Every structure is written in C-alpha cells, then in structure tokens.
Amino acid sequence: MPDPIRPQRGPQETALTSPADVVIFGGAAGGGKTFSLLLKPLQFVDIPTFSAVIFRRESPEITNPGSLWDESSRLYLDLGASPNRQLLEWRFPSGARVKFAHMQYEDDKLAWKSSQIPLVGFDQLESFTAGQFWYMLSRNRDPSGRVRSHVFGTCNPVPADDAVGGWLRELISWWIDPGTGLALEARAGAVRWLARAQDGDAVEWYDSAAAAADIPLFKGWTSADTAVERARAALAAFDGVLKDYPGARKSPDALLKAGYCQYELKRYAAARASLERVTGDFAGTQAAQDAAQRLGRMATEGH
Numbered sequence: 001m002p003d004p005i006r007p008q009r010g011p012q013e014t015a016l017t018s019p020a021d022v023v024i025f026g027g028a029a030g031g032g033k034t035f036s037l038l039l040k041p042l043q044f045v046d047i048p049t050f051s052a053v054i055f056r057r058e059s060p061e062i063t064n065p066g067s068l069w070d071e072s073s074r075l076y077l078d079l080g081a082s083p084n085r086q087l088l089e090w091r092f093p094s095g096a097r098v099k100f101a102h103m104q105y106e107d108d109k110l111a112w113k114s115s116q117i118p119l120v121g122f123d124q125l126e127s128f129t130a131g132q133f134w135y136m137l138s139r140n141r142d143p144s145g146r147v148r149s150h151v152f153g154t155c156n157p158v159p160a161d162d163a164v165g166g167w168l169r170e171l172i173s174w175w176i177d178p179g180t181g182l183a184l185e186a187r188a189g190a191v192r193w194l195a196r197a198q199d200g201d202a203v204e205w206y207d208s209a210a211a212a213a214d215i216p217l218f219k220g221w222t223s224a225d226t227a228v229e230r231a232r233a234a235l236a237a238f239d240g241v242l243k244d245y246p247g248a249r250k251s252p253d254a255l256l257k258a259g260y261c262q263y264e265l266k267r268y269a270a271a272r273a274s275l276e277r278v279t280g281d282f283a284g285t286q287a288a289q290d291a292a293q294r295l296g297r298m299a300t301e302g303h
C-alpha cells in the first residue's frame, strides 16, 4: 500500500492547521508550499456546497508539465474526484469543486465580480498585484455558511521594493526579520488581526480579534515559513563562520550543524562529507555521536 499522504511535520502542518482566516505560507523553493495549497481544500471536500479556486498569475503555470494541474492529478484522482481539463476543475464525489484559474491582467479579477468562493488560494502570491489580492478577498465567502471562508497563499521571499510583490512583503513585515528578509522563527504561525477600510490602502493590525471587532473588514492572519528557508539561512551563516575563522573547521559543533543544514537542503554528498569529518576527526565527542546517528538515518533513507 502506498504511504498515506499527510502534511509534513513542521511548517507545512502549522500552515495547514492554522486557525487564521488568511494564511501566507512562505519560504524558499521546494519547501512544500504548492503541495500544501493542494492539500488545503481536502479538509472540506466532503461538504457538497464547498468550492475552492486556486490562482496562478499565468495560465501555463497551471498547465505546464509538473505544474498545479499535474500535481493535483496525483492527489485528487485517488480520492475519487473527476477532472474537467477544459474548465481546469475537479469535482469530488460529494459535489464539492476545486478549480484552477489564472489572473494575468489586473482586470481579470473582475471576472469574479459576482462569485462567492469559500476558499481562495494563491500560488506565489508575490506575483499578483495588491489590487487582485484584495479584490479576491472581497469575494471570499461561503454562501452556505458551512465553511469558515478563508484564504491560503504561498509566497517566495520578495524584497519590499519589488515592483509587483513588494506590497506583500510590506503586509507581512511583522513576521519577517528586516535584516535577512526571512521569516522570524519565533513569530511563524502567530495569528494577528488586520482591519482594512473597504477600497482603502491603509491597514491596521491588532493582537486580538476583540480589539478589531468594530472594524468592517477584519481577518485573522498568519504567516509560516519553511524549514528549507531556515536551513539555507543557517548554512550561509555557518559557511561564513567556517570561511572567516579557519579554526572553526576544527569545531565539531560547527561542522555538525553545517552537515544538518546540508541535509535539509538535500545536499546529501556534502552533508555526508561534513558528518564523516565529525565522526572521524572528533571521535568520542557528543557531536560525533550525533553525526553518527544522522549518518545512520541517511543510510536508511538511501542518501
């Protein structure tokens, strides 16, 4: 029997089980963000009236080999859903629907004028405009009242002065370390509430729903980052240490951590080399024990 499909422990699980109305799941390439976006609707597909629309900015980003449509086929066919390739839509046995759509031009958002969508998904939200995002947030409702309406967006790190996605970086800046541009670990998954006047640019943040309750539009927000992103940042830091202080090459702990980071980044040969240096050069230390344990795990995993 194939392994059951489930969220990976860590950021993917945090993002998928978040109670927030709006979840922004950030991180570097390969962290499982798009996969999470495809898992998210599965929490509701037994509800006949449920529907989700998952957006990408451009149409080929949905239909190219290995893109959203192909990945969704891997997941949804086994659950008894029927595809409609023309409409880029899946219908589940209950009648629930999950659709993919693109929104290349700013005004493409207007096609959704009279729609009500319980789950709005964005893959690579930083490639959309603020106008498109806020417009779709206004379409985010469940007419049947059976699902809490919510938005799930993925994003890659983006600088605040980015012409397209800078607005998003600014919006989630509370969760981001201004020095590195990466998510602050201690804040990942923390929920805050946002109020925004209809059609206004200004937003206000609150630490509790009660504080924001008088405001016409408010939403709970969170942002999670991925382990890969953290590993990349950590590795850069360790590489810096090892380069700047050649003596650190003699530090079993620095080498051990570099090995762990290389492992997270799937650089298995490099990880093995680092870890073997720890076991070889520093036998008898705690670091050597830990390194041996990780090498054992890698062997079991076939790396």
Ligand SMILES: Nc1ncnc2c1ncn2[C@@H]1O[C@H](COP(=O)(O)OP(=O)(O)OP(=O)(O)O)[C@@H](O)[C@H]1O
Pocket: 005, 006, 007, 008, 012, 027, 028, 029, 030, 031, 032, 033, 034, 035, 036, 156
């Ligand atoms: N929970 C999971 N179970 C099984 N496979 C998974 C899971 N999460 C992610 N994957 C697999 O890991 C790979 C990377 O995931 P994904 O494409 O979602 O990453 P991403 O964060 O969207 O990357 P990018 O920034 O490049 O878009 C994919 O092949 C995906 O199928």
Ligand SMILES: [Mg+2]
Pocket: 033, 034, 035
């Ligand atoms: Mg992706």
